[in-house]
Amino acid sequence: MDTKEIFLTKAEVYKPSLCRKETAPIAMIAPFMGASDWEYKKICDAAELSSMVLGKGDKICLDFGDHQVGYLHFTITPKEGLPDAPAYIKLKFGERICEIAEKFSQSDVSAATSISSSWIQEESIHIDILPQRISLPRRYAFRFMEIEVLDTSPYYKITIDNVLCESVSAVDMDTIKPCGGIDSTLDKIDSISIKTMAECAQDVFEDGPKRDRRLWIGDLRLEALADYETFQNYDLVKRCMYLFAGTANEDGQVGSCLYVQPQPVADRIYLFDYTLLYVCCLYDYYMETKDMPFLKELWDTAYRQIEIALQRVDENGLLPDSKDWDCFIDWNPNLNKQASAQGVLIYTLKRAKELANILGDTARAEESDRLIRRLSDSALQFLWDETSGFFRSGDQRQISWASQIWLVLAEILDPQQNAALLKRLMKTNPKINMVTPYLHHYFVEALLASGLKEEAFLHIKNYWGGMVKEGADCFYEIYDPQNPLSSPYGTRAKNSYCHAWSSTPCYFIRKYLDK
Amino acid sequence: MDTKEIFLTKAEVYKPSLCRKETAPIAMIAPFMGASDWEYKKICDAAELSSMVLGKGDKICLDFGDHQVGYLHFTITPKEGLPDAPAYIKLKFGERICEIAEKFSQSDVSAATSISSSWIQEESIHIDILPQRISLPRRYAFRFMEIEVLDTSPYYKITIDNVLCESVSAVDMDTIKPCGGIDSTLDKIDSISIKTMAECAQDVFEDGPKRDRRLWIGDLRLEALADYETFQNYDLVKRCMYLFAGTANEDGQVGSCLYVQPQPVADRIYLFDYTLLYVCCLYDYYMETKDMPFLKELWDTAYRQIEIALQRVDENGLLPDSKDWDCFIDWNPNLNKQASAQGVLIYTLKRAKELANILGDTARAEESDRLIRRLSDSALQFLWDETSGFFRSGDQRQISWASQIWLVLAEILDPQQNAALLKRLMKTNPKINMVTPYLHHYFVEALLASGLKEEAFLHIKNYWGGMVKEGADCFYEIYDPQNPLSSPYGTRAKNSYCHAWSSTPCYFIRKYLDK
Structure with a gap:
């Protein structure tokens, strides 16, 4: 091995095992345009989501209470009928509420900047088998998560519950004491x-x-x-x-x-x-x-x-x-x-x-x-x-x-x-x-x-x-x-x-x- | 076990192990509106795809030569730069060319029929790590596959190659002789x-x-x-x-x-x-x-x-x-x-x-x-x-x-x-x-x-x-x-x-x- 290979081997030795924590959303919220920017108001506790039956076109937004970096898990369950077709849902993640609330035109997204539109955190996914526990493969950085039902079928609707973010970090926030009382x-x-x-x-x-x-x-x-x-x-x-x-x-x-x-x-x-x-x-x-x-x-x-x-x-x-x-x-x-x-x-x-x-x-x-x-x-x-x-x-x-x-x-x-x-x-x-x-x-x-x-x-x-x-x-x-x-x-x-x-x-x- | 449980246990015993075959596309094609319906013409052999560098907005269509039911695999490789952002690509699958060529309006898709729009075979996927061999998790029924590059970044483009359909069936078509010569x-x-x-x-x-x-x-x-x-x-x-x-x-x-x-x-x-x-x-x-x-x-x-x-x-x-x-x-x-x-x-x-x-x-x-x-x-x-x-x-x-x-x-x-x-x-x-x-x-x-x-x-x-x-x-x-x-x-x-x-x-x- 040459020196550079040795450096890379050592880098691997110091690879962190990530600290993982489960965080559930705290509230269902609705964004609105305030005096100068997007704001949001609480609709109800997040716990109420599990009893909400969602059909085509329904859209809800969850607030995780703080910024998260991690992997999303949720359970999707058919209601009011058997799922004769896949569920097709769109998920949007936002670090701030403007990312959820603002309608971005194609020209905004395509603006000739150095930053690709592929970073925008949204996914449209088909779920073929229901009920199912879904684990999204990509990592997101977010506090707010919007779920929109693009389609189910005329014969069934869905509920979404047990939404969890498996947050990851190389360090554990809980190990740090607040500095406290300076100002x-x-x-x-x-x-x-x-x-x-x-x-x-x-x-x-x-x-x-x-x-x-x-x-x-x-x-x-x-x-x-x-x-x-x-x-x-x-x-x-x-x-x-x-x-x-x-x-x-x-x-x-x-x-x-x-x-x-x-x-x-x-x-x-x-x-x-x-x-x-x-x-x-x-x-x-x-x-x-x-x-x-x-x-x-x-x-x-x-x-x-x-x-x-x-x-x-x-x-x-x-x-x-x-x-x-x-x-x-x-x-x-x-x-x-x-x-x-x-x-x-x-x-x-x-x-x-x-x-x-x-x-x-x-x-x-x-x-x-x-x-x-x-x-x-x-x-x-x-x-x-x-x-x-x-x-x-x-x-x-x-x-x-x-x-x-x-x-x-x-x-x-x-x-x-x-x-x-x-x-x-x-x-x-x-x-x-x-x-x-x-x-x-x-x-x-x-x-x-x-x-x-x-x-x-x-x-x-x-x-x-x-x-x-x-x-x-x-x-x-x-x-x-x-x-x-x-x-x-x-x-x-x-x-x-x-x-x-x-x-x-x-x-x-x-x-x-x-x- | 009651009788019904026994039946279900036996159903499990007779569960087929699927016959799997790999099928590569044969041609790159382009759809066009013919005299009465969509048609398509060959652009080049599918083998030429691997040398085509694709950037934002590029779109190609592959013809697998016959109807397939199976799982899609392909390799995506960054070109002309390092991938500083995910690749974002859209895939569309069609049993017939009309499914690829026709622009469906939202009203078509949303038409109040018993069939959900969630059956339409299209996916938009983000690929975070490149190069990568991609295996799509869902099964598709198709002959034609369209790939559209929604975005890469200003700093790199991609190639797509080694596209394969892992076709599945409980039976093996090759075991059947043509009846031959009737008409x-x-x-x-x-x-x-x-x-x-x-x-x-x-x-x-x-x-x-x-x-x-x-x-x-x-x-x-x-x-x-x-x-x-x-x-x-x-x-x-x-x-x-x-x-x-x-x-x-x-x-x-x-x-x-x-x-x-x-x-x-x-x-x-x-x-x-x-x-x-x-x-x-x-x-x-x-x-x-x-x-x-x-x-x-x-x-x-x-x-x-x-x-x-x-x-x-x-x-x-x-x-x-x-x-x-x-x-x-x-x-x-x-x-x-x-x-x-x-x-x-x-x-x-x-x-x-x-x-x-x-x-x-x-x-x-x-x-x-x-x-x-x-x-x-x-x-x-x-x-x-x-x-x-x-x-x-x-x-x-x-x-x-x-x-x-x-x-x-x-x-x-x-x-x-x-x-x-x-x-x-x-x-x-x-x-x-x-x-x-x-x-x-x-x-x-x-x-x-x-x-x-x-x-x-x-x-x-x-x-x-x-x-x-x-x-x-x-x-x-x-x-x-x-x-x-x-x-x-x-x-x-x-x-x-x-x-x-x-x-x-x-x-x-x-x-x-x-x-």
Whole structure:
């Protein structure tokens, strides 16, 4: 076996056996259009479903009371006659009620976005033999489930009962104590963020359990941080790290995301920042566990990401502003990423240098140190604009939230300067703003790194608290407080309402407050 | 165990193990609207499918070359990228091309008929892991299969290959030699009728493998007759007879049809003629096999059907013309069934009498004989109309094809009179005509019983030959030569194009010609 095969074999060893719980629906509900968005009202207890005889065209909606990731089971029984034809029923699953209530036109569903309509959680199934206990083969992420009887026959109707979701997760929510009593909003944010992380912790740390179940490095790093303050499921982090190492390309570069089924394979997506965050993820893991053998095992793979990234650095010690590379940073399509990328590289080198020192890898420690100085100098020389008091990015000298955040995290300026920069950023509020909870995470990290703890937690309460006010069971992939009904995908049916990269408030709360 | 439990246990003993064959599609085809109906043309060999890369909206249609009843398997492989989202595909199965080509409106599908739209053979399935070998769990009856890619994602497409139908039947078509050389039309009719019977011979003798998979006595009797001249799969006939006996109601009456899954249960449908045909089915079985223990075992159950039927006979020795009972005979909604029912009862009594004599059951032999005479006299006195030369039925004294057929089969008149009556029937052609192949069977039986062999086979060539000319792979549930595009169900998608009761030409050909 070569090294990569060994990594994949080890990844298999750390495969979690999932924790399974049965959850029954709590109520039958009906959606309606409220003042600004879809809402729902309770019709009756879910227990009453078993006595409801359903015929062609009947439709009911169940509320499971909280977000679930799992497998659906129910019993279908013929009533008022013998079943002379199959039952044909349609099932719709929604993380939020809008997914159930909204009628999506074909054009919404077909909208030319990067997200396939095949993620929309609905099935039409024929049931030939009745009564029968049905177990749907696919996993769904949902709180609400609609059942519509497309047809039975003129000679019989049906009842549906004993509906159960066999919820799955690599971790057990019941093992975590509430942090309790910090502040009612932060308590709530903490528990929802833990739930979000737990729902994404499956066979690997998934991006979002409803959609895009790939393992992404950027998400992994944030989920791992949340995990360390909660479940401490180190095995799952190890598994994910091994998977990336085992699926690196011939040049040694890890993919930014990978597929686990039918066998592990990296997608051919190489995001500049995600690749580097593999190093940071290893750094976090070592700091948490002090697992020296593991650090030694993956150190070469990790450092290789830096070597590859350095190939992009120009003679001025700067990452050039060109269109021939991908860097994620955030989903704002107008964001110029040159400065942010420079920040990510310095941020990563600082962690690599520390690991190299721990490992006694003097050569890499010295190389890292030299690079940090050179890249930092270049950032100050070419990106810092003394007049505006902001870092600028790209040919257009763009001022954005992202550039400030990442160059603060790179700690080129001293903490006081960084704190002043962040305050200036909040006050000036540049037009090129933050779009994803992912970048909001790094903003909070930057505030904390700059001693602005009060501002950091105020931001968590404002931003994640906005989702809580909306009644979120888990934190969303996308949340724009100015435009809560929006979807970048043409229809909210494609949005993910439980997304790994939004799960870090529990990390901040438990690491910086709950002690 | 009570007697009924014993019958059901024995039914289980005779459960067939199905013969399985793999059939691959032969061609990719395209439907088009021809001069009078949908037709299709070959696009290429089916082998070329594996090299076709299919994306969102692509649709292809495969031709399996002949009618299949079975389970579908295929391999789906991602192409031109990694599958970042499930593949969502729609599959449609058709016994005839119209089921694939015709766009059925919701009103067609929802038409208020007795046949549920849930029988329409189409599925939309999500495939989460690719590549994957897919095995669809449901059984389909089809020759044509359409595959439509509803969505993949912008990042990948798919190929579909190694499509196979795992065809199932209780019998093996390959064990039957063609009757050969009688007449090219009859040879073809013979082989299609055997195919039809074989496709319906499954776990029981099904009504139609696409739709209504119940076991009906009327169909069973005809399938058994076809079986005796071909596969001689006596075990399956025994199994079906035991199932009816084991599911008889508390009064001892067998249901007209029954369900096998999840456990045997008779439907609460009691058709006067179907119940009696249980006796005729036992008679046929004994005449074919001389299986005396089986005859003895079921004799009481069989004779009980006659006793129950006799409760309807009035003081004139006549079945009254009332609306409080069901008798099938044919699907012509305008048919008055009084005279036909009288014919079925006499026809059955004659077979019961013969069985009673064989068994030495003198009491029932004498009772049958007395009843035959009394019911025949009444038929002549009250139903026969000397003026028109036809039997009449009901208050309106209706003259129909069905009444003549069944009272000829009752053999009340002598063979010469019956032959003259049938010739008069063909010449006069009363408006209340034959609708189903089921009644056409009994018409042919009546012709043969009256010495009109030439007319019998001419009728087979005309009627079943009409379906052959249409390109039938199997014989249909409904065939009206005057109106071949019709469906009593609002859409032809619900029609059954392989139906047990249309499978008897092989019986007539092999019993009366091929010797």
